[in-house]
Amino acid sequence: MQLEQQNLLKREKMGLFKNINIDKLKSGLAKTRSAIFNRISEAVTGKVKLDEDVFHELEEILITSDMGVELSSEIIEDVKRKLVYESVRNEETIYKVMENSLTSILENSFTNVEYEPDYTNFKPYIIVVVGVNGAGKTTTVGKMAHNFYQAGRTVIIGAADTFRAAANEQLEIWAQRAKVSIVQKGSGADPSSVVYETVKKAIDEKVDVVIIDTAGRLHTKNNLMDELSKIQRVIKKLLDYAPNDIFLVVDGSTGQNAIQQAKAFSKSVNLTGLIITKLDGTAKGGIVFQIARELKLKIPYIGVGEGIDDLQNFDNSLFVKTLIGSN
């Protein structure tokens, strides 16, 4: 807890969070923290000897965080192995060992650098946002646009969801909120043509960054997945270095299906990042760990609310700490 706050303060001073709402991070993640903290204390306090029960309880904590059976038992095994080398096996050491174990999984995939588009080398910098229905794509696009705009960048949003009712209107409101421009076509238009026009306009007007919002689609629908590949191709035709980033948005309360989503989307397009939303709820987002093992991605942001500022950077160790509630 203290360490975490110190970290936060340090980061705050360093200006790393820029336009990102710090209070939300504290309050949002703290909610989940206390719940887990109580449970893990319950699991280990008063037990001098570490019997199987302790590990069962740890397994429960991991599984109820949506980490999956397989990974959870692997982590438990790992913790057991590492505990052999610890002379004192108490609550604190378990935390430490478990924390290390979890952090190392994330480090496999996610580097802990604050996300920023490489404006110097790529102009326009193209970001495409994809994901299943209702994950939070459009909202995230709005928040990101706001974030870039606040940082003094010019931004265009491309409204490539031409399918869902009022998708255009929704994104338009977000563009207004973020004070950025938007390219739209009528409902039912070919999404690729919207993408084409958006990127074209960005090139012509020397815009810094383009964010394309796409329609929600289940990863099992081949025709819709092909549509995404097509969008990627259209962008590449205009700018051979692009798209620079394709972010998969996953609802933080998603269970094991998230892994299927990540795999399928990364097959159709060149995913570069993962954005987990709705982490302001009580879901723990343990799916991140499984995805980290499958794919090499960055986590540019996490979503912690419906407001325009509710976007945060992802911090491996902070995430792990909040998940297992260690201090």
Place this chain on the structure above:
Amino acid sequence: MLEDLSAKLELALKKVRGQGKITEKNISETLREIRRVLLDADVNFKVAKEFIEKVSVKALGQEVLVSITPGQLITKIIYDELTLLLGAKNSELEINPTGPTIILIVGLQGSGKTTFSGKLAGKMKQLNRKPLLVAADIYRPAAIEQLKQLGKSISVPVFSLEEKDARKISKEALLFARQNGNDTVIIDTAGRLHVDEVLMPEISDIKELVNPTETLFVVDSMTGQDAVNSAKAFHEKVNFTGIVLTKLDGDSRGGCALSIRAVVGEPIKFISNGEKLNAIENFYPDRLASRILGKGDVVSLVEKAQEVFDEKDSARLEEKLQKNKFDFEDFRDQIKMIKKMGSLSSIMAMVPGLNPAMMKDAKIDDKALVRIEAIIGSMTKEERKTPKVLNGSRRKRIAIGSGTSIQEVNRLIKQFQEMQTMIGRMKQKGFLNSVFNKKSFNFN
């Protein structure tokens, strides 16, 4: 074609009868596997644990049908109990017999409430009711517009107000409905987190104000372990009366439905399986149970075994085997039985634990079965009963009659003889007793 057939047949029959190696697995092993399956399907940790414990205690001491393993039986029992639990309580939409039917739609963000509101309105219209959609989501950008567009596409009126007051909108909508003769009012509300200290009171206020006939909790079927928490919180606040499971057109296993059923006890009333407005279905508990268990294969194997294995037949066969009088007639019956259960390879595929390598090894050509049947069919009754009489000329006749070759006929007879020897051996090992240890198959 008939290469090693008897060995393969033996293997298959063993599997079917639960006498192969994999059948020696005890129930606890199967239960561990089922626990894993449930967890992988996103059933909540505690719910999965309690469910398995309760069912296995109930199942304890039940006798196992000759043809299946205890593991298969417990799987089937779990499936049945799961179906029962998912389907318990009426899943029909409540209709107010005296006044307007008011349906309040609630749930987390992005679960599919607005889309479902449109779908339900469309369905109501088809049932010759006069639905009114109410746009009570004043928060999400363009939420009202979204509902308006959906309403327009199905020609259902949408009630909305300029004012940003969801309570007021809901209340005035009822008035509007009364004045306009709408007998069904569907209120679409904003998505909210169950821990939201402002919006949760709002939804319980709306509920108080409109006194709905039904309050439906719309939940994304991809939801993970946290589903119990959100469902519990919503249930405490608004006492929802039914569940709607959405996005089932994907490949999520939908285990959260079991979690929610278990913690709040309300019935699942609809499923939503597509983005288009006609993608609404009634809820079928057996389908969801198979989806969650992913064990439909074992379940249908057990069911087929129940159907097929006739006690009388097996008694007769047992007697024959005991007396070592197994003949081609019995052989044919066996094949018929196998065919009734589906193809031999599909039966093998249904057997859990049978590894693919083994399957490859025991590649059974279903066409071979047809040819065997043809050969046996071309025998006279005498030949079938007393295979010893099958001399060269008879074999030739059979080959021609069955459209096979003399080599195939020879091979079948050889395999058959081997089988008889094998049966003799099994008899000595006490195998037969266990195979034909007839016990009733009773689930309750």
